[in-house]
Amino acid sequence: xxxxxxxxxxxxxxxxxxxxxxxxxxxxxxxxxxxxxxxxxxxxxxxxxxxxxxxxxxxxxxxxxxxxxxxxxxxxxxxxxxxxxxxxxxxxxxxxxxxxxxxxxxxxxxxxxxxxxxxxxxxxxxxxxxxxxxxxxxxxxxxxxxxxxxxxxxxxxxxxxxxxxxxxxxxxxxxxxxxxxxxxxxxxxxxxxxxxxxxxxxxxxxxxxxxxxxxxxxxx
Numbered sequence: 322x323x324x325x326x327x328x329x330x331x332x333x334x335x336x337x338x339x340x341x342x343x344x345x346x347x348x349x350x351x352x353x354x355x356x357x358x359x360x361x362x363x364x365x366x367x368x369x370x371x372x373x374x375x376x377x378x379x380x381x382x383x384x385x386x387x388x389x390x391x392x393x394x395x396x397x398x399x400x401x402x403x404x405x406x407x408x409x410x411x412x413x414x415x416x417x418x419x420x421x422x423x424x425x426x427x428x429x430x431x432x433x434x435x436x437x438x439x440x441x442x443x444x445x446x447x448x449x450x451x452x453x454x455x456x457x458x459x460x461x462x463x464x465x466x467x468x469x470x471x472x473x474x475x476x477x478x479x480x481x482x483x484x485x486x487x488x489x490x491x492x493x494x495x496x497x498x499x500x501x502x503x504x505x506x507x508x509x510x511x512x513x514x515x516x517x518x519x520x521x522x523x524x525x526x527x528x529x530x531x532x533x534x535x536x537x538x539x540x541x
Contacts, residue, residue, distance in 0.1 A: 322448050322465075324353065328364040329385065332372065337385040341365070344383065349464050351518060418446045420470040421481060421532060423525060424463050425515040436514045438499055439466070440507045441485055441528070443477035466515075467525050469532045475539050483535050484528070494527065 322330065331347035332339055339347075341362065350357035365372055365383050373384045425439040444450040447468050471480055488496045488508065499509040515521050 322451055324360055325364045325367070325370070328361055329370065329372070332383060332385045333387075337387075338382050340380055340382060349466075418444075418448070418470075419473060419477065420444070420447065420468055421477070421484060422447055422450065422465060423467040423469075423528065424465055425521070427464050428516055434499065434501055434509060434511075436516055437509050437511050438507045439510070439515055439524075441481065441488070442506070443471075443481040445477065466521065467529065469529060471536065472540065475536070480532075480535060480539070484532055487531055487535070488528065491531075494524075 327348050328344065331344050335343055335347055344365070345358060345361055348357075348361065350361075353360060364370060366374070371386050373386050375382050375384060420443070422442050422444060423439060424442070426435050442450070447465075451463070451465055471477055485508070488494060489498065494510065495512065496508050496510050499505070499507045510524060513520050513524055
């Protein structure tokens with residue numbers, strides 16, 4: 322999902338009308354670069370976006386008007402700017418759709434163990450996969466934290482199964498299957514709060530290293 326699409330999607334999920342602060346809080350900008358606020362303002366005020374502005378009680382509200390058609394067909398190169406690539410992407414091939422995703426639950430979800438849950442999954446199209454989460458669930462529970470591209474020709478399911486097996490058998494990581502509810506395919510690291518970006522980042526880095534080792538073995 323591009324940055325612009327994330328802004329539009331956030332506004333849609335809020336209720337199609339929100340202030341800048343409300344929209345900003347709804348978006349995970351951890352990989353947006355140094356000035357995410359400026360980028361969001363640019364997309365909100367872009368004449369090619371299906372977004373209107375109005376003032377009410379000295380507050381500026383942004384309103385999503387989806388009656389405006391063909392927005393995607395008029396996007397320029399900046400509008401379609403993808404998320405920055407991970408530093409290790411160059412080592413595993415030029416593929417930005419087919420791969421393994423790392424997701425966790427958003428701060429809006431509150432039930433026991435929610436903050437320690439994450440999921441590793443495989444997909445042939447990460448944008449469509451994330452959109453399917455948004456449309457199939459009654460709330461907004463998912464944050465895409467990282468995506469590990471898999472070179473074409475390597476079976477995704479094999480990589481996913483091997484990665485999950487390695488994570489669950491690691492004495493160092495101490496990860497286990499979540500068995501406390503409907504999220505049966507999810508994993509849990511009780512000692513790690515996924516809402517803590519630093520601790521979550523450390524976990525993602527370790528998982529990325531394991532993933533890269535698996536890919537190297539498959540490619541040799």
